[in-house]
Amino acid sequence: MEKEEKEIVVPEFYRDLSEDPEKKGLWHYVFRSDDGRKPIRTPDGKPHKLPFQWKDMFPNENGHIEVEIGSGKGTFMIEYAQKHPDYFIMGSEWDYTWAAFAHTRMESRKVLDNAAMLRGDVFYFLRDAVKDNTVDAFHMYFPDPWPKERHHKNRLLRPDFLAEVARVLKPGKRIFYWGTDHKEYNEIALETFDAFPGCKVVERNTAEPTEGISTGFERKYKKEGRPIYRSVIEFEK
Ligand SMILES: C[S@@+](CC[C@H](N)C(=O)[O-])C[C@H]1O[C@@H](n2cnc3c(N)ncnc32)[C@H](O)[C@@H]1O
Numbered sequence: 001m002e003k004e005e006k007e008i009v010v011p012e013f014y015r016d017l018s019e020d021p022e023k024k025g026l027w028h029y030v031f032r033s034d035d036g037r038k039p040i041r042t043p044d045g046k047p048h049k050l051p052f053q054w055k056d057m058f059p060n061e062n063g064h065i066e067v068e069i070g071s072g073k074g075t076f077m078i079e080y081a082q083k084h085p086d087y088f089i090m091g092s093e094w095d096y097t098w099a100a101f102a103h104t105r106m107e108s109r110k111v112l113d114n115a116a117m118l119r120g121d122v123f124y125f126l127r128d129a130v131k132d133n134t135v136d137a138f139h140m141y142f143p144d145p146w147p148k149e150r151h152h153k154n155r156l157l158r159p160d161f162l163a164e165v166a167r168v169l170k171p172g173k174r175i176f177y178w179g180t181d182h183k184e185y186n187e188i189a190l191e192t193f194d195a196f197p198g199c200k201v202v203e204r205n206t207a208e209p210t211e212g213i214s215t216g217f218e219r220k221y222k223k224e225g226r227p228i229y230r231s232v233i234e235f236e237k
Pocket of ligand 1: 069070071072073075092093094095098120121122123140141142143144156215216217218
């Protein structure tokens with residue numbers, strides 16, 4: 001007899017977004033917890049939507065918003081924000097130590113007028129907080145490759161992630177910059193882009209660092225002589 005497949009129900013939780021009272025430009029997106037510090041589930045099992053607008057994060061924003069997924073120490077976004085004072089760029093990092101470190105560098109490099117750091121899981125932030133058609137470009141460089149097969153499910157470049165990216169990108173040709181040193185994750189990612197409606201890989205493994213700015217991990221990997229795969233993807237909708 002065939003084994004009956006059990007439906008896996010992923011619980012949904014409340015998450016709250018707030019700017020750090022002591023560190024302007026550092027935003028926390030974290031579980032709302034009960035007194036025992038357990039995350040509180042939503043009553044209907046549906047995602048909790050937040051009344052967020054980019055103006056809340058960037059009071060002077062001019063409509064040009066870019067998002068970096070997994071910024072690490074913030075090396076790329078700081079240099080990019082310095083180069084483009086007219087772009088408003090949100091970095092993201094779920095690890096508190098890295099997020100705080102990147103934020104301190106952002107402060108000392110004086111980019112906090114047009115850059116901010118989100119500490120939290122950026123997938124849920126996109127899904128729960130970001131309105132449709134509000135983002136101009138995404139940058140995703142050297143995401144955690146989760147090399148073991150049983151951990152592949154943790155990889156962020158998945159169809160449900162791309163669905164959120166496509167929803168929040170503005171209509172017209174909008175760009176996603178991608179880079180990794182991991183051959184197998186790169187192949188799967190490019191297959192995922194190829195299969196996603198409206199997605200077109202316009203530079204396949206031949207792109208240079210975006211505007212010549214290498215990321216922190218990239219600088220290290222280049223020194224080690226690892227191959228680097230960079231691509232540029234357009235979303236048409
Ligand atoms: C390998 S590092 C690369 C950092 C940077 N992009 C670079 O190239 O130097 C990937 C980073 O993404 C962060 N990260 C992974 N998944 C994330 C998620 N869902 N939301 C926010 N940050 C995430 C990790 O904590 C890690 O610091």
